[in-house]
Amino acid sequence: MAIGLGGLRTAGDLVARAQMEKKLKIRDAKAYVAKKLAVEPMTLSDEYAMAELRKKLDIGLIIALTGYAKGLAAKARIAKTCDFRINSVTRLFEKTNVSTM
Amino acid sequence: MTREQIKAELEAGSNDAAEKGHLPGLTSNEFDHVLEIITEPNRVVSVERGREVVLTRDGGVLKYTGASRYSGSPLSKEQAVSVGERIVGLDTMELGNSDYSFKPCKAIAFDEAQHMENAQMISIIPLFYGAMPNLGSYYQSLGGPWPAPTELLKQGKIKESRETQERAAADLETDIIYLAKIMDRAGSDGFDFDTAAAYGDAEFYATLRGIEQVKQETNLAVEVGMAGEMISGMHCELDYQGTRLAGLWPHQQGKLIEKAGASMFGPVVNTRTTKSFPWNLGRALAFIKAVTREVQIPIHCNMGMGVCGVPMSETPPIDAVTRAAKAMVEIADIDGV
Numbered sequence: 268m269a270i271g272l273g274g275l276r277t278a279g280d281l282v283a284r285a286q287m288e289k290k291l292k293i294r295d296a297k298a299y300v301a302k303k304l305a306v307e308p309m310t311l312s313d314e315y316a317m318a319e320l321r322k323k324l325d326i327g328l329i330i331a332l333t334g335y336a337k338g339l340a341a342k343a344r345i346a347k348t349c350d351f352r353i354n355s356v357t358r359l360f361e362k363t364n365v366s367t368m
Numbered sequence: 369m370t371r372e373q374i375k376a377e378l379e380a381g382s383n384d385a386a387e388k389g390h391l392p393g394l395t396s397n398e399f400d401h402v403l404e405i406i407t408e409p410n411r412v413v414s415v416e417r418g419r420e421v422v423l424t425r426d427g428g429v430l431k432y433t434g435a436s437r438y439s440g441s442p443l444s445k446e447q448a449v450s451v452g453e454r455i456v457g458l459d460t461m462e463l464g465n466s467d468y469s470f471k472p473c474k475a476i477a478f479d480e481a482q483h484m485e486n487a488q489m490i491s492i493i494p495l496f497y498g499a500m501p502n503l504g505s506y507y508q509s510l511g512g513p514w515p516a517p518t519e520l521l522k523q524g525k526i527k528e529s530r531e532t533q534e535r536a537a538a539d540l541e542t543d544i545i546y547l548a549k550i551m552d553r554a555g556s557d558g559f560d561f562d563t564a565a566a567y568g569d570a571e572f573y574a575t576l577r578g579i580e581q582v583k584q585e586t587n588l589a590v591e592v593g594m595a596g597e598m599i600s601g602m603h604c605e606l607d608y609q610g611t612r613l614a615g616l617w618p619h620q621q622g623k624l625i626e627k628a629g630a631s632m633f634g635p636v637v638n639t640r641t642t643k644s645f646p647w648n649l650g651r652a653l654a655f656i657k658a659v660t661r662e663v664q665i666p667i668h669c670n671m672g673m674g675v676c677g678v679p680m681s682e683t684p685p686i687d688a689v690t691r692a693a694k695a696m697v698e699i700a701d702i703d704g705v
Contacts (some may be wrong), residue, residue, distance in 0.1 A: 268415045268705065269690040270697055271423040279459035283422045286703065287558055287589035288495060290640030293421055293666065293703040303597055306558045326550040327492040329421050329454060333701040338490045345492070354587050355488040 275321070275329040277309040280363070284351050303349045324348055374646045376617050381643070381650030391616040394650065394699070402653065402695045406646060410625040413596045413690045415697045421705035424632065426498055426562040426593050428452065428462025438455045449495065458496050462496040462702040463487060463561055469502035470543040471512070472689045478548050481554035497551040497590065498560035500655045501544070501578070503571035506536035515540070517602060535569035539570070544578035545585060552586035558631070559588040565621075566595035568602030569613035572621070576608045576628045584631035592625050593634030593670050594618070597655065622663035624687055632666045632704070635659045639674045645688055649677035649695060668704035669696050 270350050272279030278300055285296035287333055288297055294308075296357055301308040304324070310316045327341030344355045369377070378399055380687050386393035394402070405413065411645035415421075425431075431438040431450035443451065445463055452458040463484055465473045473480060480497070487495055506512040509519070514536045519688070520529040548559050559582055579590050599621065601614030618635035625633045637652040656676065660667050674680035677692035696702045 268423075268457075269412055269418075270421055270693045271457075271606055272420045273421075274457040274493055275453060276457045279420075279422060279457070283424070283459045283494050283704075284557075286422055287592045287631050292664075296422075296666070296703070309418050312418065329387075329457065331454070338492065339488065341492045344448075345403050352587070354552065358553075358555050 272312055273314065275327060276314050278315045280327075281345065281349055281363060282311065284345070284349065284353070288351055369642070369646070371403065371407060374406055374518050375399060377644045377646035378410050378650035379408075380401060380539045381647040382654040383522065383654075384430075384647075384649045384653035384672070386509040387618065389655055389658065391619070391654055393654045394657070396659075398653070398699050401479075401699055402646075402649065404478060404686055405691050405695050405698070406649070408691075411687050413576050413687075413694050415694050419697055421702060422666075422668070423453045423459045424496070424560075424591060424634075425452075425458065425460060425462040425603045426560060426634075426670075427464060427670075428498060429466060430464055430466055430468065433466075436597075444489040445483045446486045446490065446524035449491050453491055455526055457471070458493060460494045460496065460558075461487075461491070462498045463556075464498045468498070468562070469505050469546055470501045470540060471505040473499045473547055474543045476663075477550045481550050482557050484551055485555035486630065492507060494557040494589075494591075497547070497554075497556045497559040498562050499547065500563045500566065500604065501540055501561060501571050503524075503533070503536050503567035504561070506539050507532070507693075512536070518650055522561070530605065537570045537577075540574040541577050541581065542696045544574070545581045547653050548578075548582040548586050556588060559586070559590050563595040564592050564697050565599050568604045572599050572613050572616075573603075573606045576624055579625070579628035589631040591632040591634060591668065592630050594621060594636040597635075617658075620654055622659050622667070624666075626663050626665045630665060632668050633659070633663055633669045634670045636670045636675045637677070637679050639676075639678065641674075641680045647681060648679075650693055651678040652702050654693070656696060656702060660701045660703075666703035669700070669702045669705045673694065683696035 297308040382393040429445045452461040507516040509516040517529040544642035564575045599616045
């Protein structure tokens with residue numbers, strides 16, 4: 268915990284996804300996410316700045332504010348914002364493609 | 369210990385790694401840096417701002433739920449994911465069964481998939497499914513179908529010992545891809561091979577081939593955490609794409625893990641319980657520095673009890689844990705823990 272990004276408190280989940288999907292080393296993973304969010308890499312571990320940015324982009328918060336995206340809805344917005352292929356989101360869209368029924 | 373004693377232990381540990389792994393070891397500046405980290409007066413230390421890394425888990429939810437070897441807390445797996453994500457602030461989380469090996473997980477794969485589907489609905493951070501390859505569970509000594517190679521070796525049956533390991537490895541590969549496909553359908557983000565190669569080179573062989581198949585047949589990111597610092601030669605004649613597996617050190621293991629298609633590699637350097645904290649940290653840093661220099665995928669160093677400089681204890685001291693972690697980030701240049 269002393270050396271970690273802090274998950275939803277900051278951008279830890281997003282940098283993790285960049286590592287998992289793009290196989291990027293930590294500096295490149297941070298640069299990738301920072302570019303997608305239009306911030307400096309140092310901002311990614313700033314709790315205040317990231318809370319405000321996550322609220323603005325509606326990509327999931329550590330505080331359960333009513334009306335903001337949670338769970339799968341937040342992940343769907345993360346996939347679009349950061350250009351990630353998120354498995355559960357892809358499957359959700361396949362299941363909810365009701366026009367093909 | 370005096371500063372001079374600590375420095376001497378760091379150098380001795382680094383030299384041991386350099387000799388065994390044929391590595392360059394730490395430089396003079398790196399010794400000075402880690403010495404400053406170890407002698408810093410604060411109890412808990414951290415990295416420079418901007419150097420924070422990603423945290424991935426092995427045994428993720430098991431440490432938050434009813435497993436008696438961990439917290440024994442009365443939480444469901446889905447609740448454990450929420451605690452990890454929304455209270456602890458983890459970057460990633462992992463689901464797994466308390467009998468944490470591929471073989472027992474196979475029998476309950478669809479029950480595990482239900483937990484994964486539930487957890488995916490309510491969580492935002494990436495979720496892995498994790499289990500140990502644990503080739504030993506395929507031998508008759510642990511209730512498996514194949515004769516144990518150790519028993520055959522005692523009888524001098526070397527050829528038969530190798531054959532039984534090859535059969536067990538083939539079964540393990542089948543179970544790995546079976547479970548991975550189900551977790552892929554359940555929406556998992558990744559698949560974690562934990563404590564890989566615990567039963568030696570045949571287990572590492574099955575793991576490498578399992579990674580290949582998971583990457584070919586699913587959408588899962590693969591993380592591989594190792595069991596130990598060197599691959600034991602239980603079989604001794606197995607190779608992967610021309611590289612003999614027995615006797616490989618972390619930087620050599622990582623190259624093969626990367627070649628097989630994994631997204632992240634978790635190397636291990638075992639803590640020598642008869643040696644000091646600085647000796648073990650100097651040794652671990654020398655090994656892991658070689659890994660980060662030679663392997664191009666993200667390196668998530670195993671830093672639990674008894675590995676990579678962390679003392680062997682059920683409750684590792686926080687001063688030692690944070691010093692080892694800071695040194696791994698700032699000197700060995702790891703990408704995660």
